[in-house]
Amino acid sequence: MLSPRVAPQMIGLGLLEAIPAQDILALADPDDADGDGISGRAAIVWSLEHDAPMLGRFGHKAGMATIREQSSAAFASDIGISTPLHPDKWGDCTAAQTACREAPGGDDPERGGFEADMAALDLVTFYSRNLGVPARRGADDPQVLEGKRVFYETGCPACHTPKFVTHRLDAQPEQSFQLIWPYSDMLLHDMGEGLADHRPEGRATGREWRTAPLWGIGLTRRVSGHTTFLHDGRARSLLEAILWHGGEAETQRGKVVSMVPADRAALIRYLESL
Numbered sequence: 001m002l003s004p005r006v007a008p009q010m011i012g013l014g015l016l017e018a019i020p021a022q023d024i025l026a027l028a029d030p031d032d033a034d035g036d037g038i039s040g041r042a043a044i045v046w047s048l049e050h051d052a053p054m055l056g057r058f059g060h061k062a063g064m065a066t067i068r069e070q071s072s073a074a075f076a077s078d079i080g081i082s083t084p085l086h087p088d089k090w091g092d093c094t095a096a097q098t099a100c101r102e103a104p105g106g107d108d109p110e111r112g113g114f115e116a117d118m119a120a121l122d123l124v125t126f127y128s129r130n131l132g133v134p135a136r137r138g139a140d141d142p143q144v145l146e147g148k149r150v151f152y153e154t155g156c157p158a159c160h161t162p163k164f165v166t167h168r169l170d171a172q173p174e175q176s177f178q179l180i181w182p183y184s185d186m187l188l189h190d191m192g193e194g195l196a197d198h199r200p201e202g203r204a205t206g207r208e209w210r211t212a213p214l215w216g217i218g219l220t221r222r223v224s225g226h227t228t229f230l231h232d233g234r235a236r237s238l239l240e241a242i243l244w245h246g247g248e249a250e251t252q253r254g255k256v257v258s259m260v261p262a263d264r265a266a267l268i269r270y271l272e273s274l
Contacts, residue, residue, distance in 0.1 A: 001199045013131065020167050021055045042055055043055070043056030071125050075116055083120075084117065138273045146266040156252055239268055
């Protein structure tokens, strides 16, 4: 099964990992008990690192529980590099792809028989965990403040939860007990047929996606050199990304469509300030 992907931003991953699981689970409403049309589901996945079921947090469909596992999976699936968590030197090549599996690998006895040993994986994990979140821009700008009002009145925070407080972590003071503003509930949502890739991952169906964090999204062009959004980059602007929303976000999308141009411009300006 194939599904195109644009790499998600990597900022603030350590802070997302430090959100208490119970705070995320408290937002889940899989049966839409409150009748608001939004039924976020927790992605419970098997953690190779901890050998236990855990809350999935990372990836477009929240398929990985920890930053180390996300990094190891990227090593394996993206570039075919073996690690202690994913020891196969052929990455995700299937048994039918014999040429791939028989190709020379870089497994090194001095690295425990892996191409990237645990020391290397730890370094990549540390780097990924500590990429900082940029400061807000123009937070006091009148148009930004008007856009904030529109954002809340439209109902966007129902999925793009503005804030959390992280765990107290003695070993990680850089992530410990912080008020953070990721604008994501970290849950899976059915985004409608328009965004469906029909490629399930773990508990996520082919129509479900983890709510993407919005912090830093206004710097996408500066950092990545493009302004293509959503899982496959189909949206050429933030407004197009909103207009692709469906399923559980159909009501909010409809409100954006019916807005007067000034409110719509203010909403985009607010998103660009995050």
